[in-house]
Amino acid sequence: MALAALVTLALAGCGGGGGGATISPPPTTPPPSSVAFRVEIFVGNLNFPVRLAFAPDGRLFFNELQTGSVRIIQNGVLQAQPFATLPVETSGERGLLGLAFHPQFSSNGFVYVLHSDPSGVQRVVRFADMNGTGVAEQVIVDNLPSASVHNAGAIGFGPDGRLYVSIGDSTDPANSQNQNSLSGKILRYAADGAIPADNPFGAANPAFNLGLRNTFDFAFHPTTGTIYASENGPNCDDELNRIVAGGNYGWRPSYPCGDTSTSFVAPLARFNPVIAPTGVAFYTASVFPQFRNQLFMTDFNTGRLRRFAVNDAAPGQTTETAIVVDGGFGALLDVVQGPDGFLYFSSQTAILRLVPQ
Numbered sequence: 014m015a016l017a018a019l020v021t022l023a024l025a026g027c028g029g030g031g032g033g034a035t036i037s038p039p040p041t042t043p044p045p046s047s048v049a050f051r052v053e054i055f056v057g058n059l060n061f062p063v064r065l066a067f068a069p070d071g072r073l074f075f076n077e078l079q080t081g082s083v084r085i086i087q088n089g090v091l092q093a094q095p096f097a098t099l100p101v102e103t104s105g106e107r108g109l110l111g112l113a114f115h116p117q118f119s120s121n122g123f124v125y126v127l128h129s130d131p132s133g134v135q136r137v138v139r140f141a142d143m144n145g146t147g148v149a150e151q152v153i154v155d156n157l158p159s160a161s162v163h164n165a166g167a168i169g170f171g172p173d174g175r176l177y178v179s180i181g182d183s184t185d186p187a188n189s190q191n192q193n194s195l196s197g198k199i200l201r202y203a204a205d206g207a208i209p210a211d212n213p214f215g216a217a218n219p220a221f222n223l224g225l226r227n228t229f230d231f232a233f234h235p236t237t238g239t240i241y242a243s244e245n246g247p248n249c250d251d252e253l254n255r256i257v258a259g260g261n262y263g264w265r266p267s268y269p270c271g272d273t274s275t276s277f278v279a280p281l282a283r284f285n286p287v288i289a290p291t292g293v294a295f296y297t298a299s300v301f302p303q304f305r306n307q308l309f310m311t312d313f314n315t316g317r318l319r320r321f322a323v324n325d326a327a328p329g330q331t332t333e334t335a336i337v338v339d340g341g342f343g344a345l346l347d348v349v350q351g352p353d354g355f356l357y358f359s360s361q362t363a364i365l366r367l368v369p370q
Contacts, residue, residue: 047303049370050339056086057363064112064167065292065349065359068142069119073357075364076126078108079209083126085145086364097140097147099128111137111168111178115204118142123204125153127168127178135159137168137178137206140262153206158183158196163227168187172238175209176202177221179228179242182264189224189264197225197264199240199256212213215257222234224262224277230347231256232293235306237325243290243310244280252280253310253321255328281323283333289313292347292358296320298368300354311345318345318358319366335369 041060063078071087074096082095101108111127118124122142129135135157140147153176165183170176182189189197192214200219201212206367210216231242240256249270255278256261263277271283292311296304308321317340322333338358342365348358356367 046159048301051230051370052342052365053368055357055366056089059084059091059359059362059364061346061361062359062364063108063346064110065364066112066114066355067349067351067357068114071352072145073351073364074112074124074172075359076109076112077332078110079103081109081128083109083112083124083147087145089237092124092145094146095162096124096142096145097126097150099126099138101285102129102131102133102159104207106164106166106181106254107135107159107161110135110164110166113168113170113176115139116170116174125168125176126321127157127166129164129166130161133159135164135166135180137176137202146178153204154178154200154202157200160184160196165225165228167228167230169233170204171233171240172248176204176218177208177240178202179225179231181227182225186226186264186266186268189226190261192218192223195219198222199225199228199231199242220275221258222256222260222262224260224264225254225322226264228254229290230237230292232295232308234323234325235295235297237297239325241293241295241308241323243293245289245326246287249287250280251284251290251312253282253290253308253331254278254280255323255325257328279329282334288315288317289344291345292349294348294350294356296356298350298354301356301367304356305365307333309348309358311348313344313346315358316340316343318348318356 054126061078062075081099081101107129111349115123137154141149148245152230160183165179165181167179178200188194227245244252260278324330330356346359
């Protein structure tokens with residue numbers, strides 16, 4: 014399949030066409046305290062803003078997938094000069110992918126970025142922010158797998174202060190079940206790139222879990238810190254997963270569509286036909302009280318923004334699901350909460366936001 018002419022982003026390796034999703038449970042009516050909303054363009058005429066992240070000072074950083082540039086929007090204005098530009102391999106799903114801020118960004122100014130280097134590897138590098146320019150570049154994690162498809166490439170800091178990195182299966186499902194392969198997993202590092210001694214597969218192993226295929230993004234539950242991740246399946250079973258330390262999520266050679274094996278952690282939701290799920294984020298603000306602590310997810314194939322009420326006290330359960338934005342803006346790439354309490358999400362050419370009606 015081909016999801017876009019710009020990239021063969023089977024964020025791809027995600028199987029076939031668009032259409033709706035088969036999810037369970039069905040949508041329910043929002044609570045009476047709901048606030049009406051609308052979508053507006055925040056900044057347009059952009060170049061594939063694949064990843065969004067708000068700094069604690071309110072600036073919106075984003076990655077341009079194919080130029081290798083990290084850009085900044087300040088007070089609603091795109092700054093003329095990039096924060097930083099890295100060399101990138103842009104075939105298939107590769108490019109400038111991960112973006113995250115150190116938990117102590119306000120004091121150290123550290124910005125982390127994952128890029129697919131033309132040398133054939135992926136790297137997590139760190140910059141220090143100096144008045145909107147990235148300086149003191151340092152490689153934090155080197156020699157990560159780089160693949161034209163099933164590449165993943167999200168990064169983020171958990172409430173434990175650890176750096177998490179998603180890596181796709183590099184087109185070999187056996188990698189996902191191999192504890193000694195970096196592919197097909199979410200990896201866990203210290204902020205300086207060291208491997209924590211309390212990782213589930215040992216102090217020398219960065220793997221946090223097994224059995225993923227192509228996890229484009231993940232987010233941390235606002236009260237428990239549990240990881241929730243989007244997952245791109247083959248020609249079936251795109252998923253939303255609840256990720257736990259040492260969990261095995263079942264991607265493997267000869268994977269059966271609709272897998273019911275009790276040997277693996279079941280997804281919270283499956284999508285058939287596939288939708289190519291992309292960004293995920295929890296909403297914790299008060300502008301939309303009906304959405305508080307709910308999970309939002311964008312997708313590439315249908316251009317929808319979905320929400321999920323997840324019950325982290327009863328793992329594996331969603332108590333409410335609904336479509337919030339039913340297309341109309343093209344393929345969607347990422348979603349984040351802004352400091353103003355609005356939800357921001359990106360298409361291939363713009364950053365949009367959900368605001369009160």
